[in-house]
Amino acid sequence: MELEERARDTADNCIACTSCIAACPVTKANPEYKGPKLVGPAHSRMHFSDPSDYEDTLMLCSNCKNCDITCPNGVSVSTLNMLERAKYLQEHPEAHRPEDEMLSHSFKMANMLNSIPFGKQIANLGMTIGEATGMMGVMGIAPERKTPRFAATYFRDMFKNIKQPASDKKVLFFPGCYIDTNDPEVGVAFVQVMNENGYEVLMDNRFVCCGSPLVVGGYIDEARQHADTNVAVIQEYASRNIPVIACCTSCSLMLKNEYTELFAQSEMKEAAQNVWDAFEFLAKLDAEGKLKKVAANSSHKFIYHAPCHLRAQGVGLPAFDLLKSAGLNIVNADAGCCGMSGSYGFHKDNYETSMKVGKDLFDAINSDNYHKVVCDCGTCRMQIEHGTDTKSVHPIQILAKCYKKS
Amino acid sequence: MSKSDVVVIGNGVAGLMAALVSADQGKKVTLLSYGAGTFPLNSGVIDVLGYDDAGKAVANPIEGIGRTADNHPYKKIGMPAVQDAVEYFKKTVADEGFPYVGSLKEQQWLITSVGTLKPTCLLPESLQASKCFDANEIVIVGVKGLKDFYVDMVAENLAKELGSDKKYTTVTVDTYITGRDLTTRDVARWVESDKGYGEFLAQIKNQAGSGKAIIVPQILGTKGNYVVYNKLVKDLGCAVVETTGMPPSVNGIRLRDVLLSALKKKGIRVIENVIAEKAVVKGDTVTAVEAGGEVRAQTYEADKFILATGGFYSGGITMRDFGEYKEMVFGLPVEGDCVEERWVNKQLFSDKKQAFAMAGVRVDSSLRAVDESGNVVLKNVYVVGRNLSGYDFCFEHSGNGVALTSAYKAAKA
Numbered sequence: 001m002e003l004e005e006r007a008r009d010t011a012d013n014c015i016a017c018t019s020c021i022a023a024c025p026v027t028k029a030n031p032e033y034k035g036p037k038l039v040g041p042a043h044s045r046m047h048f049s050d051p052s053d054y055e056d057t058l059m060l061c062s063n064c065k066n067c068d069i070t071c072p073n074g075v076s077v078s079t080l081n082m083l084e085r086a087k088y089l090q091e092h093p094e095a096h097r098p099e100d101e102m103l104s105h106s107f108k109m110a111n112m113l114n115s116i117p118f119g120k121q122i123a124n125l126g127m128t129i130g131e132a133t134g135m136m137g138v139m140g141i142a143p144e145r146k147t148p149r150f151a152a153t154y155f156r157d158m159f160k161n162i163k164q165p166a167s168d169k170k171v172l173f174f175p176g177c178y179i180d181t182n183d184p185e186v187g188v189a190f191v192q193v194m195n196e197n198g199y200e201v202l203m204d205n206r207f208v209c210c211g212s213p214l215v216v217g218g219y220i221d222e223a224r225q226h227a228d229t230n231v232a233v234i235q236e237y238a239s240r241n242i243p244v245i246a247c248c249t250s251c252s253l254m255l256k257n258e259y260t261e262l263f264a265q266s267e268m269k270e271a272a273q274n275v276w277d278a279f280e281f282l283a284k285l286d287a288e289g290k291l292k293k294v295a296a297n298s299s300h301k302f303i304y305h306a307p308c309h310l311r312a313q314g315v316g317l318p319a320f321d322l323l324k325s326a327g328l329n330i331v332n333a334d335a336g337c338c339g340m341s342g343s344y345g346f347h348k349d350n351y352e353t354s355m356k357v358g359k360d361l362f363d364a365i366n367s368d369n370y371h372k373v374v375c376d377c378g379t380c381r382m383q384i385e386h387g388t389d390t391k392s393v394h395p396i397q398i399l400a401k402c403y404k405k406s
Numbered sequence: 407m408s409k410s411d412v413v414v415i416g417n418g419v420a421g422l423m424a425a426l427v428s429a430d431q432g433k434k435v436t437l438l439s440y441g442a443g444t445f446p447l448n449s450g451v452i453d454v455l456g457y458d459d460a461g462k463a464v465a466n467p468i469e470g471i472g473r474t475a476d477n478h479p480y481k482k483i484g485m486p487a488v489q490d491a492v493e494y495f496k497k498t499v500a501d502e503g504f505p506y507v508g509s510l511k512e513q514q515w516l517i518t519s520v521g522t523l524k525p526t527c528l529l530p531e532s533l534q535a536s537k538c539f540d541a542n543e544i545v546i547v548g549v550k551g552l553k554d555f556y557v558d559m560v561a562e563n564l565a566k567e568l569g570s571d572k573k574y575t576t577v578t579v580d581t582y583i584t585g586r587d588l589t590t591r592d593v594a595r596w597v598e599s600d601k602g603y604g605e606f607l608a609q610i611k612n613q614a615g616s617g618k619a620i621i622v623p624q625i626l627g628t629k630g631n632y633v634v635y636n637k638l639v640k641d642l643g644c645a646v647v648e649t650t651g652m653p654p655s656v657n658g659i660r661l662r663d664v665l666l667s668a669l670k671k672k673g674i675r676v677i678e679n680v681i682a683e684k685a686v687v688k689g690d691t692v693t694a695v696e697a698g699g700e701v702r703a704q705t706y707e708a709d710k711f712i713l714a715t716g717g718f719y720s721g722g723i724t725m726r727d728f729g730e731y732k733e734m735v736f737g738l739p740v741e742g743d744c745v746e747e748r749w750v751n752k753q754l755f756s757d758k759k760q761a762f763a764m765a766g767v768r769v770d771s772s773l774r775a776v777d778e779s780g781n782v783v784l785k786n787v788y789v790v791g792r793n794l795s796g797y798d799f800c801f802e803h804s805g806n807g808v809a810l811t812s813a814y815k816a817a818k819a
Contacts, residue, residue: 019442022591022654031585031592057586069679072441072720256701272701287408287705314679314699321675325408334670 003269007076007261008083014041014075020067025337026060029356033060036067040080054088059095061085062341062350062357063216065253065312079261082215089218096218099140103343104217107209110181113150114157120150142351145386148182155184159203162191167200171281172237172244174230176251177209178378186378189400190247190278196403197285197292202242206233210246210254213343215262227259231271238274245276247396249310249376250342252277256313277310278396279318279376286322294402296328300371302398305333305361305384307377308341319376319395326402330374335361340383355387362387374398409707410436410675412817413695415682415735416714416722418443420791420809422665423491424712426498427817429672436675436706438682438697443662444720449650450657451516452495452506452810454488454527455480456803461757467527467807468510477796479808482771483815491814496528502664504630507531517621517649519555521546521563524650527807530657532626532635537645538619543573545613547622550580551588554652555623564621579609590624590651591659598627598634607641614642624651630664677706682715682735690785695735710786712816713738714809717792718762725749731765736787738775741768741795759798766795773816788816 014037021027021035033039039058058081067077089096102109113119127147130136137143155175171194179186191201211226234244234255246252255275259268276284285291304320311317323330339357344350365373365388373384373392381392412428414421417439425437455470457463464470471480471488480488492510499506508514508528515523515535523535538544544564548557557576565574581588581596582605596602614620626648627634639646650657669676683703686694692711696703713735715722723740725731728749731740742765743749749761767789770776775783790812792799799805 016653017447018589018653019446021589022446022659023442028595031583031588034586070442072443257699260700275701311678312699313701314677314681314697315704316675316677316680332670 001266003260003264003266006264007079008044008264010075011041011044011080013073015073016042017072019070019072020077023066023070025064025066025339025357026062026353029353030060033057036061036077036081039084040067040077041075044080044084054084054091056088056095058085058088060353062344064308064337064341066308066337069308069312076261079258083220083262086215086218086220097140097347097349099347100217102139103141103346104213104219106213107177110150110154110177114154120152124149137348140348141346142348144351145346147346148178148382150181151184153184155180155187156203156205158184158188159191162188164191164195164200167198169199170202170242171199172202172204172242174207174210174244174246174251174255174275175203176246176248179247183378186247186394186396189394189397192400193282193396193403197290204233204237210251212250212254212258215258216342216344220262224263227263227268230255231259231268234271234274235267238271243276243281244274245278245281247278247376247394248378249277249307249313250379253309253313277313277315277318277376279322280313280315282399283315283318283322292403294326294399295406296323296326296398296402297405298328300329301368302328302330302372302374303333303365303368303370304330305335305338305373305375305380307375307380308337310376319374323374323395323398328398333361333364335364337361338380338383340379342379345379345383354383358383358387365390410434411708412436412710412712413438413706413708414712414714415695415697416443416716416720416791417676418445418714418716418720418791418809419448419661419806420813421712421714422662422669423495423810423813424714424790424817425674426665426668426672427494427814428712429669429674431817436677436708437669438677438680438695438706440679440681444716445658445662446654448655448658448661448806449516450655450659450661451526451530451533452508452528452806453525453803454492454510454807456513456525457801459802461801463513463525465513466511467513475796479794479797479812482769482773483811484771487815487818488811491811492528494814495810498668499630499661499664502630502667504530504632504660504664507534517564517647519560519623519649519651521560521567521649523567525803530660531632532646532648533650533657535647538621538647539568541572541619541645542617543575543619544568545610545618545620546574546576547610547620548576548578549588549593549623549625550578551583552593552623553587553589555590560621560649575613577610577613579606581605589654590656591628591654593623593625594628594656597625598629603634603637607638611642614644616644619645619647621647621649624648624656628656628660630660685711685736687784690783692736692784692787710788712788712790712813713767713793714791714813715793717766720792722793723766725762733767733793736775736784738767738783738787738789739777740765742766759801763798763800764796767793768795772819773812788819790816
């Protein structure tokens with residue numbers, strides 16, 4: 001059912017205070033971009049006068065959500081950008097870049113490869129060859145980047161072989177594409193941590209990609225289908241009092257906030273109540289005195305990068321706080337956006353902007369001899385490893401290791 | 407979440423200062439923030455008291471404070487706290503490498519982006535207008551493509567302020583940046599880059615010289631320090647003065663970054679993008695506030711709470727129906743004229759204060775809310791900045807001054 005309060009109507013809350021322009025990392029890096037205020041709130045009101053009138057620099061928005069975080073008046077700036085972008089691409093299909101289809105639908109490729117014997121290995125080899133021969137650039141992918149390789153075994157398949165103690169306390173894991181098909185060890189660590197705390201982890205293969213890459217690529221109708229599919233599953237588990245937890249902060253933001261902002265359906269708003277970011281959930285257990293005690297005995301020094309999509313959730317920095325209170329020697333980089341913003345930095349045209357945006361973070365990481373960068377977001381971690389020589393890790397992996405040692 | 411000693415709600419000048427001073431008392435502080443605070447709209451200078459009730463310029467802020475009405479926040483804060491707060495602020499920004507000039511004893515002046523003079527109390531050295539008062543020739547530097555800075559208008563207005571016996575010349579520089587219309591922050595980034603600085607200097611150097619003063623928009627770097635300013639003064643060999651600017655305010659954001667840097671050093675936890683929704687109250691004591699994003703709220707427990715959510719502009723105080731001002735987090739008593747015919751003076755630029763601007767939480771000299779009989783309502787909740795009643799900061803130019811000094815007093819309490 002359509003909600004009365006719709007994010008798209010929040011454009012009228014904009015008083016043009018320019019906070020978002022000041023906070024926007026893309027505006028800072030790229031003088032072509034007209035800035036979030038103009039392409040989002042202002043333009044979403046003006047185009048009603050002429051449906052073909054669009055501001056084409058809205059394609060430069062990375063949907064990092066720093067505009068939303070900085071807005072004092074509750075304008076859903078980035079969502080307005082994304083809705084405008086979708087309309088723009090419907091009016092101007094020629095504005096789609098050749099790589100849009102692939103970068104927005106990587107889940108399709110991942111699923112297909114899993115059904116072919118040695119499919120993933122062959123695809124990985126193909127990427128190596130493609131990178132070596134400059135094919136990536138031809139396809140519109142930034143040739144400087146290493147494209148993420150598919151894991152030999154996806155998390156969905158690994159999960160079947162994980163032996164968990166049965167428990168009445170259950171959570172449903174939303175792995176998200178990157179953890180499922182590229183970085184399954186994060187999922188394994190999540191199961192370990194939940195088991196240590198007396199929870200049994202469930203998986204449901206009806207879940208599909210959260211839809212975040214579809215939204216930024218302008219495939220808004222497909223994103224809506226994904227939202228409806230996922231929301232139905234979340235609601236089913238909500239009726240059994242089983243919370244849904246994601247370790248990827250872009251997925252959790254999508255499920256918690258963006259579905260409702262983009263599509264304004266009451267079901268989405270209700271389902272959001274049953275979705276948690278992993279460390280948001282663990283922090284809640286901690287506050288209730290239910291988190292199993294943990295001590296970090298590492299002699300190494302770590303640096304934490306807060307993903308913008310976590311900051312946008314309004315839950316503080318639960319992973320940083322928890323690891324710090326467990327005794328880990330960790331500092332908060334507090335250096336803004338990494339510049340990757342999901343698939344944004346993979347576009348060849350966005351590469352320069354993406355690296356410029358990330359520079360402050362790279363400098364912070366390079367300023368000291370840190371053992372590892374701790375970060376909840378998979379694509380941030382990719383960017384960090386691309387822009388620095390420091391390895392990165394999801395905080396749940398550190399927590400799992402601490403439990404294992406104790 | 408583990409309990410804090412102090413929870414500060416709001417991240418404007420009042421909120422950040424309250425958090426800093428609290429942390430200096432050895433307290434464990436959590437700051438709840440929503441949005442960027444007022445900094446992108448804030449000149450980042452500290453107006454303590456620019457004009458008295460009659461609209462007459464105040465030459466000496468400390469004397470002006472003495473003459474304010476009894477219900478003015480300054481009277482509740484008291485002179486000792488006002489003086490200590492100003493010193494505390496000056497030390498804080500100086501420690502961060504961005505010292506401010508000025509004192510409570512003598513009003514300072516700055517040049518606005520339209521070329522008028524405005525009184526203020528504390529300001530960065532680069533904005534100090536008095537540096538150009540003795541010059542024979544004023545050179546106003548514009549920037550091609552920069553919005554809302556018109557050199558001819560600045561020259562015309564400045565001539566009215568500083569006298570037509572001086573010579574006024576203008577020059578417009580090119581940043582060679584193509585793309586959108588430029589903001590002062592864009593130009594400030596250009597000037598602070600090595601390449602941009604070279605290009606900028608080359609275009610104005612022949613205009614400089616002894617007896618001259620160079621007036622520029624707020625473009626001498628985005629950071630809260632004087633690196634670009636000092637270099638330029640040296641390279642030009644004459645006085646340089648920045649004006650204030652249109653939003654996003656470069657100097658407002660410089661001040662925010664400097665204060666946030668100080669906050670970080672003191673280990674203050676900042677929770678972003680949360681709206682404080684309600685308080686958990688036991689008798690006359692608040693034990694926690696619930697604050698959250700769209701989906702759910704978290705509980706932030708503390709022994710003491712400082713309310714710095716602002717007035718109407720920031721949503722700290724609202725009026726849905728005439729006759730009903732409301733403070734949004736604790737439901738504290740708000741005083742002020744809220745009758746439909748009187749709550750607003752329809753002549754925006756008149757010589758009268760606005761009733762809605764005077765509306766705010768009624769407090770006693772401890773800065774805690776009191777009921778009509780003067781009894782403290784919630785004993786561990788302190789109210790600061792624009793949440794307070796009894797002053798129209800736009801009219802009297804006292805916004806950051808009240809914010810800073812009330813925050814100091816509340817944090818010390």
